[in-house]
Amino acid sequence: MTGWDEDALAGLRAAVARGDARAGLAALAGRPLGPVLQYAGDVLAAAVAEGLAGAEAAARKCLAELEERGLPGDAELAAELAAALDGRPSGLDALPVDLGAVAQALEAGPADGLWLLDLERGDVLPPDEPASGEPCGGGGRYLPIPPEGPLREPEEERRGRARRWLAGQGHRPGPRVL
Structure with a gap:
């Protein structure tokens, strides 16, 4: 699994909608974060908060990609992800x-x-x-x-x-x- 086909993307969307960090983390495994950073950040913030294995490293990678990309909404999601990594509330x-x-x-x-x-x-x-x-x-x-x-x-x-x-x-x- 290395790409984002419709089934993989549907699984990630569903995990985000349900707040299912474990399923979202599994959907992200072995796939590039770049095409789905807005979904990935949501899943990874939840996964870090739950202390799931592998979540912190993936969240740091996602945070770096969000900061580098800089599209609308990326700064806001990066702030949420940084708050999760620091173990503090996002303020929102x-x-x-x-x-x-x-x-x-x-x-x-x-x-x-x-x-x-x-x-x-x-x-x-x-x-x-x-x-x-x-x-x-x-x-x-x-x-x-x-x-x-x-x-x-x-x-x-x-x-x-x-x-x-x-x-x-x-x-x-x-x-x-x-």
Whole structure:
């Protein structure tokens, strides 16, 4: 196993979504981190926190690659990974949010309306879905996601932009559990 085929990538995505550090670490084994740094950082931060064998070395490698690459969201993820390696909190609140959904909302155009992030459940909601009367922004349950328009970037970069926006709001993605 040396590359990222669809099955391997699907396994990594699923491990990140579940917060399954052990499965994520297994998915990363023997594969290059470069194409999946945004997923790898999430998995490795969790693996380091759990003290899994091999996690620290892989996390340090991922951290170096994030710092070298410098795409949107890489600095935020590098800070989270460095905090995990140092055994300290990242300073951001974990929110069970799907970065892909946040990226999709960021890509909406102004005519599409303002998508909202549910700060209690982590769901990204279309403009017409929240219950009427619920406050948006300003400490309410919903946080407006400002549209940036079509980004047309690869998945890795879209996740990074979403991570950067989320960190700017004081949050980091956490596992989505039922």
